[in-house]
Amino acid sequence: MTRKIIIIGAHAAGLDAASAARKTDRTAEITLITKEKKPAYSRCGLPFVLGGHIKTFDDLVVFPERFYKMMKLNLLTETTVTNVDSKAKTVDIHDKSGTKETLSYDRLVISTGADPFLPPIKGREKKGIFVVRTIDDGEKINKALETAKSAVIIGAGLIGLEVAVACLERGLKTIVVEFLPYVLPVLLDKAMADRVQKMLEEKGINIIVGKGAEEFLGTDKVTGVLVAGETIPADVVVVATGVRANVELAKNAGVALGQKGIKTNLRMETNIKDVYAAGDCVESIHLVTRRPTMSQLGTTAVKQAKVAGINAAGGYSTFIGAMGSWITRLFETEIGGTGLTEFMAGRSGIETVSGTIVSKTRADYFPGALPIRIKLIADKETGKLIGAQIIGGEEVTQRVNALSFAIQNEMTIKELAKAETCYAPPVCETWEPMVLAAEMLLRKLR
């Protein structure tokens, strides 16, 4: 009998679940349902369209229509799932014409994602205040930027800073307001974050840390933001203060939740049989702390989704957890990290030893050598690497991956200090900066 698989959501998680399901079961009837007009586009690309690096929002759409035909995926766009009945194994939908329908499933994958969280700041309903999640959001901001002269970004996380860079590149006076005491507060420790802040300020972005937006000013349309009693004029405001998992549908269907997201087992199956979940709405187990965490990164979403899709289609696969390996490029600087920050390690009860070194990305005498700064964090007791942060002019991404592999393999700082790396003058130093950082940290661990 043909297996009916319904996937709620058709973005990073939804599509990877569908692809994996199709590869596992060639005959299954697979239906993807999304509220949005366009499925499966890269949300992470939105700031780079705003900055003009990518020509159009349509370029972000990963798959052409023929992909869905080739993979035999039923795609329902502009369609909302209003209810899941996990006993009857049905979902109620209504499309943009208002037509309601009930679809039955054998296996369900919930990949409802997350929505931007707008803090309850007075005046947040005014025009000219945006979030950055969908192509629709992107198009609205893009239009507003055409005539705007100044932008205030609320939140100095990855998306906030990427949008701030785009605003400056578009010629706007750009100010970032971060409530926490430094930029990228979840991803970097303060000393590293201060470097990023300094670099951004040197480029011309104004950054206010440790202060919150108190009110959005203006009558119908926003004209400014009140920050610590001071008015900052703004033609455009972008709020990028994080996302919250969309768990209502799951919750109403009886799916068990963790603190902030849907709970699943290793196979991405929820507490309800035949109901799987993947992506930004799901809790992961942190690879270092072994405790629940909300990863909410594209990489985690697609990995979870592949596992959910394989299992939903009758295969076997497990998801081992996440530890938030991340990367971005702001102007010409690459910034990334993996594992725990010192701050987060402390909150998890881990005593740490850390060390930071500065080196170069190529042999000192080779033209174009750029500075690179690496911070490594070790568990004081075991001497194992548990976190890394890197800021550099090039080749940061794959160093993050290398250190991610090191953490996943529970490599000690001692082992890392002895690790073999490659060398050629145009592309790196004889003594690899990651190894130098480990050597330095090793002296502190003794």
Place this chain on the structure above:
Amino acid sequence: MTRKIIIIGAHAAGLDAASAARKTDRTAEITLITKEKKPAYSRCGLPFVLGGHIKTFDDLVVFPERFYKMMKLNLLTETTVTNVDSKAKTVDIHDKSGTKETLSYDRLVISTGADPFLPPIKGREKKGIFVVRTIDDGEKINKALETAKSAVIIGAGLIGLEVAVACLERGLKTIVVEFLPYVLPVLLDKAMADRVQKMLEEKGINIIVGKGAEEFLGTDKVTGVLVAGETIPADVVVVATGVRANVELAKNAGVALGQKGIKTNLRMETNIKDVYAAGDCVESIHLVTRRPTMSQLGTTAVKQAKVAGINAAGGYSTFIGAMGSWITRLFETEIGGTGLTEFMAGRSGIETVSGTIVSKTRADYFPGALPIRIKLIADKETGKLIGAQIIGGEEVTQRVNALSFAIQNEMTIKELAKAETCYAPPVCETWEPMVLAAEMLLRKLR
């Protein structure tokens, strides 16, 4: 009592041994002896000076004179060690003025390096035939290239190809002759090597594989090379057919040798007490096969030397082995690898499964995304990663390092296929090519 440490050789290994010794023992009397005029320059940088990427050969000199003063290192240049008496613990030297002297040591580090191996080809004594090892070699080639119109490079190893690129960049008609059936024969498997050959040929380098140079033609000065009965005209010939460890001094002193280099224990100590060895003259244990190997890379040299220096100065450190992680950039293409090739694995008695994928270095829609090709090699029985080869437009170096870490941690292909990596559109794909390669290989391993 002041410890007297003598180090024979003052390049990558010699200098790192000296630095490590100094850091371990602040009062030791440390003497470095080299035959060359200039100590501690980057041999790996020579082809890039020839190509014009680095301005002068002097730029390759890593340390200024004040470094030696600051570190309190006695540096004897243009001085030859003629004999080591390991019983009397003395070395006989003579300097360029002909003065002979006998120095006594408490600890000796032999870092005599390696010399280019010139195959016994008829006519190899002619003018215009060069090797690439020293600044002196570099200067001679540089001068010859000024008036030459054509160059033949014998040997398509790393140095051969790097010099060939430099010759083409200098506007010479450039031909590479490789006796083995494909380029980079020790470092790549054929299918990957063929890609490199094609790229080089498209750039304008003529490559002849599977044929040896039979004779260097010309009267006093070389005018051509006879290859498989055919005459190839050449104003300049560069022979880059590998190096042979300089072990004569060590051998005469009673130091035990392996098949091709000096044998040491984990502390880089030879069979003779208080005599250490490091660098291109030394045998390493291969991290995958656990058998002796000649690494002869700068990275291995400095790592061994640091260990030798620490131990010679009374500290404790061990060298765990090597597996030849390497990288180069030829034109705009980065090529690198780590661990065993399939060919070398086979010769070591390891049955392998391998897989190659092609992907992109950035999100498909992000401008500047370049192709990347990754080959992974696994041990068929254990499923562990034992080798990797990468050809790509950017970010190859640190992928080699990431996979080097993976091999050193005995990561299985299954683990690698599940490994967490980072993602942002300007710097990589959502599904990291290394992970995709592992996934593909995993299907073959089942």
